[in-house]
Amino acid sequence: MILVYHLILLLLFTLITYAALSDLRDFTIPNFVSITIVILYPLMIMTSPDNIDWVGSLIVALSVLVIGFIFFSLRLFGAGDIKMIAALSLWAGPSLVTNFLFVTVIAGGLLVLLIISREGLRQAFEGTGFARGIRFAFQSKTQVPYGVAVAFGGMSILMSYEKIIGIST
DSSP states (O other), rough: OOHHHHHHHHHHHHHHHHHHHHHHHHHHOOHHHHHHHHHHHHHHHHOOOSOOOOOHHHHHHHHHHHHHHHHHHHTOHHHHHHHHHHHHHHHHHHHHHHHHHHHHHHHHHHHHHHHHHHHHHHHHTTTTHHHHHHHHHTTTTOOOEEEEEHHHHHHHHHOOOOOOOOOOO
16 A cells, blocks of 8 residues: 555656646646645545545645636736645645645745745846846746645645655654
């Protein structure tokens, strides 16, 4: 059973990585990624050597989905980002959700700074000025592949499964 557990975690890692790359390339996270992450969760529970608070995890994931829907309605996040955050919140559960969301928010902030700075530098090299480039990035509502930040948060969940992936503290 432990081998199956390792394979499930490897598949989760692969899905998270694929989502980040897809969002970088196309600004979309395919639905199959979030759906597969949710489908893998019961398999992880059945093969886990530890007891999992799956009821608490369901409550956390549904809460995150509802809050995420509000953010989506306000056009603050894309639907794919919200679905992936909710799916990974299921894996994070009550004990890891704060860390997951914290890492995701910090990575997202750094990603936004990087994208805005890139636009400022591009404008500076074109001779129109760094400040104008940053202003342009804000005014044009430059897209942010937030799935990359969500992937960092997801990796923090995987790293928390220390006993399973062989990292000791």
